[in-house]
Amino acid sequence: MTERLKVAVLGAAGRMGRTVVEAVESAEDLELVARVDADGDLSAVTDAGAQVAVDFTVPSVTEANVHTLVDAGVHVVVGTTGWDDAALGRVRDHLVHAPAVGVLVAPNFALGAVLTMAFAAQAARWFESVEVVELHHPDKVDAPSGTARHTAAGIAAARAAAGVGPSPDATSQQIEGARGADVDGVRVHAVRLRGLVAHEEVLLGNPGEMLTIRHDSFDRISFMPGVLLGVRQVARHPGLTVGLEHLLDLGGRR
Ligand SMILES: NC(=O)c1ccc[n+]([C@@H]2O[C@H](COP(=O)([O-])OP(=O)(O)OC[C@H]3O[C@@H](n4cnc5c(N)ncnc54)[C@H](O)[C@@H]3O)[C@@H](O)[C@H]2O)c1
Numbered sequence: 001m002t003e004r005l006k007v008a009v010l011g012a013a014g015r016m017g018r019t020v021v022e023a024v025e026s027a028e029d030l031e032l033v034a035r036v037d038a039d040g041d042l043s044a045v046t047d048a049g050a051q052v053a054v055d056f057t058v059p060s061v062t063e064a065n066v067h068t069l070v071d072a073g074v075h076v077v078v079g080t081t082g083w084d085d086a087a088l089g090r091v092r093d094h095l096v097h098a099p100a101v102g103v104l105v106a107p108n109f110a111l112g113a114v115l116t117m118a119f120a121a122q123a124a125r126w127f128e129s130v131e132v133v134e135l136h137h138p139d140k141v142d143a144p145s146g147t148a149r150h151t152a153a154g155i156a157a158a159r160a161a162a163g164v165g166p167s168p169d170a171t172s173q174q175i176e177g178a179r180g181a182d183v184d185g186v187r188v189h190a191v192r193l194r195g196l197v198a199h200e201e202v203l204l205g206n207p208g209e210m211l212t213i214r215h216d217s218f219d220r221i222s223f224m225p226g227v228l229l230g231v232r233q234v235a236r237h238p239g240l241t242v243g244l245e246h247l248l249d250l251g252g253r254r
């Protein structure tokens with residue numbers, strides 16, 4: 001019988017962590033060897049011989065977790081959001097000293113969300129206006145969502161490469177925040193509403209027409225095929241990979 005891949009889950013008591021624990025336990029080729037939450041210690045990961053750690057913790061601790069795990073030679077699949085380019089750069093630099101280790105940071109593991117980002121980047125070259133609206137449950141601590149930030153970055157890169165200018169906007173007077181956040185020149189609006197899980201709309205406008213690309217995660221189970229794909233593949237992708245699209249052969253920013 002082939003050896004099962006040994007997996008640790010960080011943030012194991014959280015909403016995503018609990019779902020990942022179940023998904024790993026249900027996968028015949030994976031073995032859950034450690035669950036760590038805020039009251040635990042990261043040494044449990046290496047003590048248990050984990051080959052891959054999955055991090056669904058909180059933005060304030062995830063980067064430190066990744067550096068510790070890289071030093072221990074453990075591959076990491078990160079779903080925790082709140083990352084910026086500086087933090088990603090520090091991980092990229094750190095990985096130079098651990099060239100066999102793979103770290104995958106993916107703001108969204110749902111296939112439909114990954115496709116939404118790819119479709120939005122493609123469409124944004126052809127529309128004068130584009131804005132992003134993300135809608136989440138009110139227990140979420142970061143805004144805008146990691147998905148919306150990645151979506152906006154992909155849109156901005158595609159528009160810059162195609163020589164498309166900024167979306168027109170005559171606003172000269174506003175209550176602060178009314179036009180949302182500026183992410184790489186793209187307006188991003190965050191809604192927090194009880195009953196929601198994770199949703200995103202990309203609105204694209206041209207004279208006389210509008211295209212809406214929308215994705216809805218109704219249940220955290222939607223993220224599990226992507227998380228398990230990341231767990232199985234991360235060791236084959238040494239260095240830092242940002243976004244699940246790179247494991248799905250969809251292209252985009254690395
Ligand atoms: N990439 C994706 O597809 C995706 C999907 C859903 C959520 N998320 C992100 O995942 C993260 C977690 O979301 P959630 O809804 O599960 O949050 P949550 O608050 O339910 O869970 C976070 C858990 O992390 C634990 N934690 C805090 N500090 C820790 C530490 N130092 N070590 C270990 N555990 C620690 C908390 O106790 C908690 O149990 C968020 O950043 C969210 O945006 C990403």
Ligand SMILES: O=C(O)C1=N[C@H](C(=O)O)CCC1
Nearest residue numbers: 081107108140145146147198
């Ligand atoms: O529930 C959350 O929190 C989610 N966060 C991610 C984000 O910030 O993009 C992905 C969807 C769920």
